[in-house]
Amino acid sequence: METIVKLKVLADAAKYDASCASSGSKRSNTRGGLGNSDGTGICHSYTPDGRCVSLLKILFTNHCVYDCRYCINRVSNDVKRARFSVDEVVDLTIGFYKRNYIEGLFLSSGVIRDPDYTMDQLTEVARKLREDHRFNGYIHLKAVVGASEEALMRAGKHADRLSANIELPSQEDLDKLAPEKTIDGAEGAMTSIKGGLDASAGRQTDAAKASSLTRGRAALGRRDRFAPAGQSTQMIVGATATPDADILATANRLYGRHGLKRVYYTAYSPIEKGHYDLPTKAPPLVREHRLYQSDWLLRFYGFGIDELRQGVVGADGNLDLEVDPKTAWALANRHFFPVDLNRAPRESMLRVPGLGVRTVNRLIGIRRHRSIRLEDLKKLRVAMKRCSPFVVAADGWGGTRGLDADGLRAQLVGTRKDVPQLSLFA
Template sequence: MELTDKLAVLADAAKYDASCASSGAGRRDSRGGKGVGSTEGMGICHSYTPDGRCVSLLKILLTNFCIYDCAYCINRASSNVRRARFATEEVVKLTLDFYKRNYIEGLFLSSGIIRNGDYTMEQLVEVARSLREDHHFAGYIHLKTIPEASPELLEKAGRYADRLSINVELPTAEGLAQLAPEKRADGIRDAMGELRWRIDENTEARKAARVVKTGSRRRLPRFAPAGQSTQMIVGADGADDAVILRTSSALYGDFRMRRVYYSAFSPIPDASAQLPPRAPPLQREHRLYQADWLLRFYGFGVEEIVPESPRPGGGMLDLDIDPKLAWALRHPQHFPVDLNTAPREMLLRVPGLGARNVDRLVSARRHGRLRLEDLGRLRAPLKKLLPFVSVLDHHPRARLDDPARLRAQLAPQPRQADLFG
């Protein structure tokens, strides 16, 4: 098969993996020195980092051959998809050629499992090693890690890659046993724990090296400086949003994940009867990302975002409004929030206020009492914000006395296409 044909097959096969952002990478730049590549600069946009930088990544599989037969995977062993496989030197050549043409700033490399986990991981590591050592590539590298691979191979992967990721696949061990019986939930978490231990150990060693400096001491290399991430498939099993978010919360706490990515299940050809016939609404994936943000940056707990309920569907996020607005409407007793006196923790719970605007308000109120005209200077949706806040010349208590009516006013109206889609 020609290299261009392989690229068409294996780039398309990689589109189902959402965890390819490059946030958290160290700043490296080969301009003015020896080497190739950079984690800075601009190219064709494929994703954005949290600080707003546009990054482009070559996102491919080493191969879509796989010995596993996971029911939800388009590349499963029993699938009839067209197969292809790159040689390691072909991936290296593509990465360098695409970078020199300013198409990309880095590489996201995953793979189906060929032969066994160690053999596959060896191939992935060799690509990263060759880029770094043979070609002095300074761009971003994200390797998808094989949970079954040996700790020694995980250690090698962390030497060369900026970020490593291990897909948790499904929210529960029961779901994984049902739809991917060849994979073990405890094995996946063991590999995540191994990565966390190595990242922490490297961080402590680098701190110690900075304390005890000598003229001949070489700077210790970093291990996976952008940390680790994972991905969960949403809607392939019966897990509701509360279960998904509890799993995410545990992953952030236990393994210090940089990100948990959510990928809505997509129906595949010749699908197993165990899978649902239709994909979940994409809005569900969107709401999970919003809820995930509340968990990580806004001080919310899972039970606040998705309260327990005995009714069917009680563990699901509202699709018509975002989770922060839903929480506020369920707790009108906490509002309106006085923007001149409320602590930062409470300001973060106001619908329409993001972390940056909260910091601006906290800074501004040190110099004077806030008024309605001051809110107009914020880049915030005032329609959503004003019912929940008070300032010197604005007191909205009456609107909070009827949360149902307020919800109807704030929920976005369905578009014509949504009514028939």
């Protein structure tokens, strides 16, 4: 099979993996080297489904020994198969980079032979790029769940980011749709990666020091910068009946245990020749969006998982699709408001709908010199419709109605005409 045909097959097969952001790593060019990786990334190439990305995003192969029912590349599915050689991926990456199409590589794969063999193939691509071609661009490798710790350590020496996908939020879900996989297996890979990250940063625990791999990890040191952009994972949303509250609880646990940079939520997309156990209709994409918003509340706004469970999700355990989760929390906790922008601590200001982290930091900087007025919010381009009912400034309260008004939710949500949802991969 010609390389260009393989590229069409394996680039299309990679579109379902969303965990390919290029942020979080900075790698400068060296004399005689090729390229560099900047934390801001670029947007020069397009995937077959129209997404603008900065990476060559492909699978090494779509052959796979597993039979995950939600995956188009499962072993029992009748799809066109292809497999790159290591040199083909290297040549494609260098060729696309020199043509200014990409800034880096996102390389995933189906599992062939066994996890260690597959991980070693991906690592060899990264090694050749780094050592043979002195490529300094961004490289994101999929961490194959089930691969040995030694194999993951080798991968992290050359990759900027590793991602071990947990796939589904609970073992019950995996037992139903991917019985060959386990939550413990995915978290085991994350634990190994975190060990490499800690060793590279000089944060070895007593347990790590006692590990048989301590010398190998310590040898990474700061010079080799083990996976400097950290690790991430991905969960599929809507393939099972698991509610948003449980999905967020799983994400919160992963952030706490493994120090993940990010959890990606991917709305399930019905696939051709899908299994009868799977839903025939995709969940609304706004559900995926609400999960990302809630994720940010956990990571950047100081919310606890119990607060989201009690004040944001509904009786069915799912997020409100009409309002963003911070507004939902504010409506459920009206006793907390209004927040005085000139006296309230930063933590309280971050709970106001419409105020982001950057805006709050700017407001704190302003009030060191003078009182904050409602006009300041407008100058900072704050969404006044969402923010004003919940704040007090030097010139008074911003709300036009009381916080206990029955119509406050309708005032914030407004009236929206039904708009047909576009298919992500149409």
